[in-house]
Structures are given as structure tokens and as C-alpha cells.
Amino acid sequence: MALTDRVPKNSGWRLFLQTVVGRAYPRIIGLLRELSWFFFEVFLPVLSVAAYVFIYRAIGAPDVYIGFVVMGGAMTAFWLNILWSMSSQMYWEKQTGNLALYIMAPNSLMAILLGMAFGGLFSTGLRALVITLVGTLLFDVSFEVSNYLLLFAVFMLTMVALYGLGMMTASLFLLLNREAWHYANLAQEPVYLASGFYFPIKSLDFWIAAGASFIPLTLGMDAMRQLSFSGGTELGFLPVQTELAILAGLCVVFLIGARWLLGYMERLAVREGRLTESRR
Amino acid sequence: MLDAYPTITLLSLLTYPALHLGKKDYMDLAIHTEKLARVYKLRGSKKEEAKELVALRDINLDVRRGELFGLLGPNGAGKTTLIKILTTLLAPSSGVARVAGYDVAAEPEKVRPRINMVSGGESSGYGLLTVRENLWMFAQFYGIPSKLANERIKQLLEIVRMSDRMNTKSSDLSTGLRQKMNIVRGFLTDPEVLFLDEPTLGLDVEASMDVRNFVRGWMEGNRDRTLLLTTHYMVEADELCDRVAIINGGQVLACDTPANLKRQLQRDVIYRMEVSPLNGLQPEALEALGGVRKVSHEPKDGAAVLELILAEDDALGSVVNTLTGKDIHILNLQKREPSLEDVFVNLVGHSMKEAESGADGSSS
Ligand SMILES: Nc1ncnc2c1ncn2[C@@H]1O[C@H](COP(=O)(O)OP(=O)(O)OP(=O)(O)O)[C@@H](O)[C@H]1O
Numbered sequence: 001m002a003l004t005d006r007v008p009k010n011s012g013w014r015l016f017l018q019t020v021v022g023r024a025y026p027r028i029i030g031l032l033r034e035l036s037w038f039f040f041e042v043f044l045p046v047l048s049v050a051a052y053v054f055i056y057r058a059i060g061a062p063d064v065y066i067g068f069v070v071m072g073g074a075m076t077a078f079w080l081n082i083l084w085s086m087s088s089q090m091y092w093e094k095q096t097g098n099l100a101l102y103i104m105a106p107n108s109l110m111a112i113l114l115g116m117a118f119g120g121l122f123s124t125g126l127r128a129l130v131i132t133l134v135g136t137l138l139f140d141v142s143f144e145v146s147n148y149l150l151l152f153a154v155f156m157l158t159m160v161a162l163y164g165l166g167m168m169t170a171s172l173f174l175l176l177n178r179e180a181w182h183y184a185n186l187a188q189e190p191v192y193l194a195s196g197f198y199f200p201i202k203s204l205d206f207w208i209a210a211g212a213s214f215i216p217l218t219l220g221m222d223a224m225r226q227l228s229f230s231g232g233t234e235l236g237f238l239p240v241q242t243e244l245a246i247l248a249g250l251c252v253v254f255l256i257g258a259r260w261l262l263g264y265m266e267r268l269a270v271r272e273g274r275l276t277e278s279r280r
Numbered sequence: 281m282l283d284a285y286p287t288i289t290l291l292s293l294l295t296y297p298a299l300h301l302g303k304k305d306y307m308d309l310a311i312h313t314e315k316l317a318r319v320y321k322l323r324g325s326k327k328e329e330a331k332e333l334v335a336l337r338d339i340n341l342d343v344r345r346g347e348l349f350g351l352l353g354p355n356g357a358g359k360t361t362l363i364k365i366l367t368t369l370l371a372p373s374s375g376v377a378r379v380a381g382y383d384v385a386a387e388p389e390k391v392r393p394r395i396n397m398v399s400g401g402e403s404s405g406y407g408l409l410t411v412r413e414n415l416w417m418f419a420q421f422y423g424i425p426s427k428l429a430n431e432r433i434k435q436l437l438e439i440v441r442m443s444d445r446m447n448t449k450s451s452d453l454s455t456g457l458r459q460k461m462n463i464v465r466g467f468l469t470d471p472e473v474l475f476l477d478e479p480t481l482g483l484d485v486e487a488s489m490d491v492r493n494f495v496r497g498w499m500e501g502n503r504d505r506t507l508l509l510t511t512h513y514m515v516e517a518d519e520l521c522d523r524v525a526i527i528n529g530g531q532v533l534a535c536d537t538p539a540n541l542k543r544q545l546q547r548d549v550i551y552r553m554e555v556s557p558l559n560g561l562q563p564e565a566l567e568a569l570g571g572v573r574k575v576s577h578e579p580k581d582g583a584a585v586l587e588l589i590l591a592e593d594d595a596l597g598s599v600v601n602t603l604t605g606k607d608i609h610i611l612n613l614q615k616r617e618p619s620l621e622d623v624f625v626n627l628v629g630h631s632m633k634e635a636e637s638g639a640d641g642s643s644s
């Protein structure tokens with residue numbers, strides 16, 4: 001085909017799909033290309049897991065706690081991914097000028113964020129898997145899965161809801177400038193605590209746990225723990241079925257919310273001239 | 281045939297006024313703006329009442345399909361603001377802008393598949409991706425089939441002499457190569473209207489020439505494609521553009537072909553004079569002399585350059601007298617053809633460089 005021939009272009013769902021794949025690509029390729037992630041994103045979480053494992057062993061906590069901690073350590077990868085590669089990512093995209101190009105292109109911003117989510121889910125899933133494997137081997141964790149299908153369903157619903165939340169907060173970050181970094185930082189540690197990454201949330205005050213449940217990882221992790229370890233059910237916050245239903249509700253709310261908020265924020269940013277980093 | 285005849289007459293009768301005044305005109309034009317304005321709200325220190333900055337006022341522009349149109353103006357003139365509005369990234373404060381026939385504010389989804397934009401010095405894409413991968417990614421966002429995208433990437437990189445860099449990580453590219461990659465991104469999606477904002481910013485002479493040659497070649501091969509570029513390089517606008525709009529302080533001061541713009545000065549005579557430092561003499565003092573139309577002044581290490589636009593040759597005598605009277609020596613004197621720079625000086629009253637240092641001082 002000659003360079004001057006008109007270029008056929010897809011639109012509609014094909015364009016949507018192409019955009020998702022296009023944006024997921026750098027995430028996935030980046031994982032393979034820059035192996036330094038292995039050190040920072042596997043070694044460091046394993047280190048915090050180790051700290052909790054030693055404490056639990058020292059105070060003679062039941063073995064199931066060790067499994068809880070390893071799973072929590074693996075799940076932190078997803079929270080970090082939401083904070084640093086979904087929400088505040090929008091700030092970096094704005095700085096490099098990518099955001100303007102995304103908006104100017106005929107795709108929807110929703111497709112871009114979905115691409116980011118899929119890419120992030122894939123690469124983070126790999127990290128979480130490695131952390132789980134390393135933790136399991138290192139600390140001798142024994143899993144006893146009561147229902148694989150249910151476990152898979154809980155995990156997937158948790159991820160959909162979590163990345164839905166990530167897409168929603170990403171649209172809020174559309175309007176932020178340098179302060180974006182602080183907000184992401186602010187959300188990191190408190191959520192580790194409130195969502196019970198290193199202990200069952202049943203040990204928290206009911207209302208704190210209920211409040212933290214709007215972060216899908218809280219209930220998702222609780223349900224996964226109940227399904228993965230013997231004696232896990234006794235430490236569960238709510239029955240698995242209830243948690244599953246709430247997660248499904250969160251999925252709907254966050255995805256619809258993300259779509260609406262994205263449209264609103266884009267229009268607002270165009271009106272106020274905040275799609276590009278102002279020069280002074 | 282028999283049926284068709286009255287229908288056509290009736291239709292054209294009915295639609296004639298509408299066609300004439302409205303839709304058809306817009307569709308024929310690549311860009312059309314009417315009384316377009318943009319005001320920025322400046323968020324200053326607290327409590328202080330919000331200040332406003334008028335970046336564009338009353339812009340009326342028509343760019344035909346197939347035109348290579350230039351926006352020429354100093355820093356802060358409003359060029360980027362205008363491009364942002366035309367590329368649906370910024371809402372107009374008032375007025376209308378249409379691109380490829382569609383209103384940018386009301387129907388951005390119709391405009392976006394038809395346009396693309398590249399800005400000078402942009403750092404788009406992802407550094408860990410190769411040149412090919414970055415370009416491929418952006419092609420996906422426009423729905424170009426993957427295979428075709430790769431084919432075009434190869435062809436375009438060849439033209440800008442970057443084939444050997446196809447698999448270089450884009451973070452490893454030099455400024456010039458990076459900019460060429462960005463330019464290829466713009467042409468890759470075969471836009472009906474392409475916007476280039478300072479495409480040669482920060483490039484060396486050779487790379488700028490590559491970019492200009494590429495743009496020229498593209499326009500020759502694609503007669504129905506439109507290109508709008510902004511620049512503050514006079515030569516670039518002069519050499520490249522079919523028509524140029526000179527813009528300053530958010531307003532279009534003149535809009536015509538470079539030749540026509542310069543023809544306005546044809547009867548004037550233009551001298552470039554290098555002199556010893558001015559010893560406090562104001563260039564305005566020279567403008568007061570009979571027959572002197574405009575004088576711009578630019579200090580140059582240990583000397584000064586005066587650009588004189590004279591209504592007639594004879595006026596040179598009084599200029600020389602005034603200078604020698606102030607003990608200023610003439611180091612070099614050249615008579616030359618009018619350039620777009622002179623057109624700018626004639627319209628604005630000072631050179632673009634002077635406009636820029638003034639703009640910087642007042643707005644920072
Ligand atoms: N986001 C913004 N908020 C407030 N003022 C702005 C904003 N963007 C631009 N301006 C102001 O609007 C005016 C026009 O800016 P613009 O960027 O359009 O100029 P330009 O012609 O592109 O200049 P340059 O040659 O420096 O790129 C300037 O005074 C600038 O300071």
C-alpha cells in the first residue's frame with residue numbers, strides 16, 4: 001500500500017478493543033523488559049511478610065495467621081498498583097503530554113483506563129503469584145482450599161471492583177497537579193491497616209472493618225482467606241456469600257461511577273484548560 | 281430523467297440559501313473560526329480577586345482543505361491556545377470553531393477521528409517502548425489495523441531516515457530523533473487536518489530541514505490533506521506555508537500568502553544596519569524622521585543591529601546624519617528584500633524578539 005493511499009480505520013467496538021490492547025501493551029512488555037521490579041516488588045513485600053511471620057510465631061499465634069500474612073503480602077501488590085499505576089498515573093500521563101493525546105484520539109478514555117487496568121492486572125498478578133510462591137516456600141504455609149471455583153470467583157470480583165475503584169480515582173486525578181503524589185502516599189499505609197493486609201479484619205472494630213469494606217480488597221481478602229485455609233472461616237468477618245454479594249455490588253457501583261466521573265472530569269478539564277500541565 | 285429534473289430544481293431552490301450561507305461552506309473548509317476567544321482564569325494567591333488573561337480575542341480564520349497554513353507569532357501570542365481549541369483539548373470561552381466541518385465544542389467525537397497533533401519538544405509515549413512500539417501503540421488508538429500500521433511505520437521512518445532506529449528504546453533517542461518520531465506519529469494516522477505546534481523547536485539546522493522537507497513532500501503527495509503549523513521562525517513560515525496568519529497578543533493582525541504580505545512593503549525600502557552601541561539614542565527618535573516608517577533595534581555583542589523600513593531611499597540620509605551626530609559608527613549596511621519579519625515589524629511596531637522580551641517581562 002502506498003503511503004498516500006487513504007488509511008482505513010476501525011471504529012466502534014473494534015477501536016475500543018484496539019485501544020485497550022494498545023494501552024495494555026507497554027505494561028506487559030515493561031514487565032518483561034525491566035526486571036528490576038523483581039527486587040523491589042517481590043523482595044520488599046516478602047520482607048514485610050517475614051516481619052509479621054516472626055511476630056506471630058513469637059507470640060504463638062495459630063498457624064493459619066502465617067497463611068493470612070503471606071496472602072496479604074501478595075495482595076499488597078494490587079493496592080500499590082491501583083495507587084501508583086492507575087490513580088496517580090494520570091498525573092504522569094498529563095506531565096508527559098500523553099493525556100492530551102489520549103483525549104484527542106477518537107477512542108474513549110474508558111478504553112485507555114481499561115487497558116491500563118488489564119495490563120496492570122496481568123503484571124501485578126504475576127508479582128502476587130511470585131510473592132505467594134516465595135512466601136509459601138519460605139514460611140511453610142499449607143493451603144486447604146474448600147472450593148476452587150468460589151475462590152476464583154471471589155478473586156475475580158475483587159479485581160473487577162478494585163480496578164473499577166482505580167479507574168474512578170484516576171478520573172479524580174485528572175484535575176490534580178503535583179499534589180497528586182501526596183494523596184497517593186496518604187492512601188498507602190492507612191489502607192494496609194484498615195483492610196487487614198497482615199491480620200484478619202475481624203479483630204478490628206466492626207464499624208472500622210465495615211468502613212474499610214468500600215476498598216474491595218478488604219472483603220475480597222477476607223473471603224479468600226476463609227476459602228483457602230482450614231480454620232479460616234472462624235476468623236472471617238462476614239459469611240463468604242454475603243461478602244460475594246457486596247463485592248458484586250461494588251463492581252457495579254465503581255464501574256458505572258468510573259464511566260460517569262470520567263466523562264464529567266474530561267468535560268471539566270477541557271473547560272478549565274487543565275488537560276496539560278500549565279507552564280508556569 | 282424526467283422525474284429527476286424537477287426534483288433537482290426544487291431541491292436546489294429550497295436548499296440554496298442554506299448551502300450558500302451555512303453547512304456547505306463549513307464542510308469545504310478544513311478550519312473555520314468565528315469570533316473565537318479564550319480567557320484563562322489565573323488562580324493567584326488566595327483572597328486576591330481572580331485575574332483573567334485574554335489569550336485569544338475575536339479570531340476569524342478560514343483554512344481551505346489542502347492548504348498548508350502557518351500561524352506566526354511571538355511567545356505568548358496565543359498559538360498553542362488556538363491549537364488546543366482546534367484539537368478539542370480546550371473549550372472556547374466564546375465564538376465558534378469548526379474543524380473538518382464539525383464544531384469542536386459540540387461534536388468533538390466527530391472531529392477527533394479526523395485530526396492529529398504534534399507539538400515541538402513533547403515527551404509523549406513510553407520510554408521503555410521502542411520507536412516502532414510507541415508508534416504502533418498510538419496507531420491502535422486510532423483504529424488502524426495492526427499490520428497496516430506496521431507497514432506505514434516502516435515507510436515513514438524510512439522517509440525521515442530513521443529506519444535504523446526502529447528498535448531503539450525511545451528513551452535512548454536524541455532530541456532531534458525523538459521529534460522526528462513524534463512527527464511520524466502525526467502523519468501515521470493519515471489525518472484530514474494535522475496540527476503541528478512548533479515542529480522544529482529545539483532542532484538543529486539539518487533536522488529542521490528534514491522536518492520541513494518531509495512536510496512539504498507530504499503536502500505535495502496528499503492534495504486533500506490540510507496542515508496547520510505554528511512557528512516563531514519567520515523563514516519557516518515564509519518557505520513552507522501557502523498562507524500565513526500573523527498573530528500577536530491573541531489577535532490576528534494579517535492573513536495572506538507570504539508573497540502578498542511582503543508585497544505590502546514592496547514600495548518600502550529595507551535596510552539592515554550594523555552600528556556601534558546606541559549611546560542612549562532611542563530607536564523611536566529615528567522613527568520621528570521624515571520618510572522613516574519603522575525601526576527595530578537589537579543589541580548584539582559590542583554593537584547593535586537596526587532594521588529600517590523606509591518609505592523612500594532618500595530617508596537614509598537623515599538617519600545616517602542623526603547617527604553620526606550622536607557619534608555612532610556605521611559598521612555595515614545592507615539593502616534587502618522585505619521578509620516576513622519586516623511585515624511583523626510593520627504591523628506590530630517592533631520586532632518579534634522585542635515582543636517576546638516584553639511579553640516575558642509583563643506576564644511572569
Ligand atoms: N493554562 C493556562 N492558564 C493560564 N494562562 C495560560 C495558560 N496557557 C497559556 N496561558 C497564557 O495565555 C497566553 C497565550 O499562551 P500560548 O501558549 O497560547 O502562546 P503561544 O503563542 O503558544 O506561545 P509560545 O510561542 O511561547 O508557545 C500566554 O500569555 C500564556 O501565559
Ligand SMILES: [Mg+2]
Nearest residue numbers: 359360361477
Ligand atoms: Mg506555544
